[in-house]
Amino acid sequence: MLSIRKSGLQTAVQDLGRTGFQRYGVIASGVMDPFAHRIANLLAGNAETSPTLEIALSGPVIEFEADHYIAICGGDLSPSLNGEPLAMWRGHFVPKGSVLSFGEPKRGARSYLAVAGSFDVPAVMDSHSTYLRAGIGGFQGRALKNGDSLKTLPISPQRLDALKNQNSQTPDWLIPPARYHEQPIVRMMPGRQYALFNEASRLRIFEETFTVSANSDRMGYRLEGPELALEKQEELISEAVAFGSVQVPADGNPIVLLADRQTTGGYPKIGQVASVDLPLISQLKPGESLKFRYISADDAQQLYIEQEQQIRQLKIAIQMKREEWT
Amino acid sequence: MDFTFSPLSEQALVIETGTIINKESEQAVRKLSSLLEKQTPDWLVEFIPAFTTVTVFYDPCQIRQAEVEQELRLLAAHLDEVEAPTPRQIEIPVCYGGDFGPDLSFVAEHNGLTEEEVIKIHTSGVYSVHMIGFAPGFPFIGGMSEKIAAPRRKSPRLRIPERTVGIAGMQTGVYPIETPGGWQLIGRTPLRLFVPEQDIPSLLRAGDEIRFTQIDEAEYREQEAKLDAEHS
Incomplete structure (x- = not known):
């Protein structure tokens, strides 16, 4: 479980969006940066479609009420764990009682926090995304507030142990971060x-x-x-x-x-x-x-296909690393 | 029928069934929608019907845009064999005026009518739902009498409560969720137009025929309480 000590500017549960209901006027919602969201999930051992926390500009302060394994990807909002800077684009084992906080937004505007096992929030219209205006989805249909408790789905102690071992054995392994230019x-x-x-x-x-x-x-x-x-x-x-x-x-x-x-x-x-x-x-x-x-639309489609291939390769690379470790 | 196809993005293709809103272009949209609903090809992600267009979102890893166009042309070629779904008839009870419809007097004055006359005209029309969009379950409704048309407010309200019935220009509509907006508000319905807990989360669908009926505040309260209880 995660205790939200401070909510930050706007921290909300999102996934890849609410697909299939736009014909009824229901907006898609979902993450603003799908790439970062997907990589964070893969690093945490989740499905790409699992919900993450989208953290905007001024980040939250979060206490972990149990041992967890996490990954943060996306814009660099200066995350730190118990006061020590925390590397992005890789997985971390975080022991019970650890406190995650954020500092200055260095580059980019949004970070994605994935927790192994993912968040325990109900799906509304097949999605975990928060639809703020309609007050549905995500965590009680709203952004997180100070004092909220965000539950996670349990993962087996054996798996968490394995992740913990990986963490100490491979401190330097990370995914090359996405490049967010200042003037893209x-x-x-x-x-x-x-x-x-x-x-x-x-x-x-x-x-x-x-x-x-x-x-x-x-x-x-x-x-x-x-x-x-x-x-x-x-x-x-x-x-x-x-x-x-x-x-x-x-x-x-x-x-x-x-x-x-x-x-x-x-x-x-x-x-x-x-x-x-x-x-x-x-x-x-x-x-x-x-x-x-x-x-052109054709070239844009080609780029899309190539990026999907890259993500598939990253997924395989992460799985292979996992198997090496276990 | 002569449709045009053009990309919205590298994962969406727009079929245009006409350049003006009329029965033909709208029927074609409805038929295409019902075909897509039935056939659901593997590459189809979702589709959004509007007045004269159906926008088809596809999985760019599974199919190229040119092939999507081919498949949709095939589908469109058989449109004449498809029967358009029979319009459903739906009654929308409305409590007019008072706190629920603070602009009823403006709409009356603007048209040189009494409030009762505005209500009478609003409840005597048969309306059709052109499309759902803008907000969850929000119907674009056609068929309002121009005798009760009224311009949008100069400064929009920051908050219009859900279920409010309004008029903007030649259109009338119902707000399914609390939204800012510039419509003239004439009443409120106890019906919920957005029902997220149901498989089809919109009470209304494109093609529906609707009528407004007048209820008083006591009936409004009773129906609202009943409907809210059913869904809680």
């Missing part, structure tokens, strides 16, 4: 309504720098930069949007739709961020900036 170049496909934008906008979106505004959250990142406009104003018929759709409301500032996006929208979409580059955006803090670079 984000690959983007032309959006469904790209052709409706005026020529200047169609060029600017791929050339100029955009800055993440303070008015950004899990629903979407508002970007500031050159103003974008349609060739002629027109009302569009609402249609589905996706994780990474870049829509442009009448004020001309693009919004990148993220994990808590609505299912449908009526604003014109100038672009669609390639899935493999979504973590680059999700890990930006307000005030940081990015540039978009053109990619």
Whole structure:
């Protein structure tokens, strides 16, 4: 069990999202950085789909009420265990009574904490993700508060012992961390309504720098930069949007739709961020900036397939290490 | 039928059944949806129907976009053989005015009507649900009389309680969960439009035919208590 001494800015249980219910208007929710979430789970010996804790910017203080095995991946929010800096992108055995805390956000905006055995929260509509606005899923449908107790599913003492031994035998083994740049170049496909934008906008979106505004959250990142406009104003018929759709409301500032996006929208979409580059955006803090670079849907699909292969290889590598140790 | 196909992303393809909202384009959306619901090919992750589009999300590791398009074209070719699902008829009881509908008087004044006349017009229409979206279980409803149309509020409310019935322009709708919004609020229904504990978490579905009926506050309280008890 985990005791939440301090909740941090926004710490909530998430998984890979609520799939299959968007047609009823139920938003997908889920982690903002699926790659980091999946690797954290693999390192902790969980399924990639298990829930993790998504920790934003200013992290929580967590006391472990039993022996646990954990991994933290994603943005570097300066995690430490009992006051000692804790390496990310690897597994750690944490004895009962240990206290995990976070410091300055160094790079990136979100960390993912996976605990071996995973969190014991009920699935709602086949997902453990917290849907904050509807108050469902995750831990009681909300972000964690001071004093909460987050239960974990039991793992066998033998397995925990094995993990504990690995920990002391291989202190330096870790997964190469994802690179979160301060000014990333984000690959983007032309959006469904790209052709409706005026020529200047169609060029600017791929050339100029955009800055993440303070008015950004899990629903979407508002970007500031050159103003974008349609060739002629027109009302569009609402249609589905996706994780990474870049829509442009009448004020001309693009919004990148993220994990808590609505299912449908009526604003014109100038672009669609390639899935493999979504973590680059999700890990930006307000005030940081990015540039978009053109990619075709075919090439974006190829990148997706290659990344899935890499994750499969990592999974095998982690399993082989485990077998070596046991 | 002539559909167009275009990518939303590297894992989603949009089928457009028309460029305007009409019976034909909406029927096609419904038929495609019911086919996808029945056939559920392995590569299908989920789909989102809207007014004139069905967006199909697929597993990019299993199938290329060009092949998804081929398969969907095959599906679409057999659309004429599919019978559109018969519309369900659903009654939505509403307690109009008072604390539940603080903008009923505005809607009346704006249209040179009395509050009773607004209620009479709102309850005499037959409406259809175009699509579900924006919020869980939120219906985009067509068929409202223009006699009771009213512009959105200049400054949106930060909190509109769940179950509130409102008007925005030519549309009427019901808020399934507490949401900020600029609609003119005319009443409240005891029905729950978002039911997360059920297999299909939305009370309404695209294609449903609905009518609003008037209830008083006592009936509202009674029905609300009964429905909440069923789900707790």
